Amino acid sequence: MAYQCYAYTDPVYGPAMRIITAITNSPFALVTTSFAHGYPNGTVIRFDIPPALGMIQLDQMTSPIVVTSPTTISIY
Numbered sequence: 001m002a003y004q005c006y007a008y009t010d011p012v013y014g015p016a017m018r019i020i021t022a023i024t025n026s027p028f029a030l031v032t033t034s035f036a037h038g039y040p041n042g043t044v045i046r047f048d049i050p051p052a053l054g055m056i057q058l059d060q061m062t063s064p065i066v067v068t069s070p071t072t073i074s075i076y
Helices: none
Strands: 020-023 030-033 044-046 062-069 072-075
Touching: none
Parallel strands: none
Antiparallel strands: 020 030, 030 072, 044 062, 062 072
């Protein structure tokens, strides 16, 4: 089954949904988004990851973030 995901660059709600392109499997996971996320440090985010896409350990998890670049964040 193919999933079709999309995210608006400038949504009218916030915080904006972002599409994840990669997540490292480490104690302080590094999450890469498909375009600049725009989140400030300390934003609490929630993951919504379909089982077929892997890394289900994070599905529905919430975490404050540390911004490491315009397209990467670290979670702890």
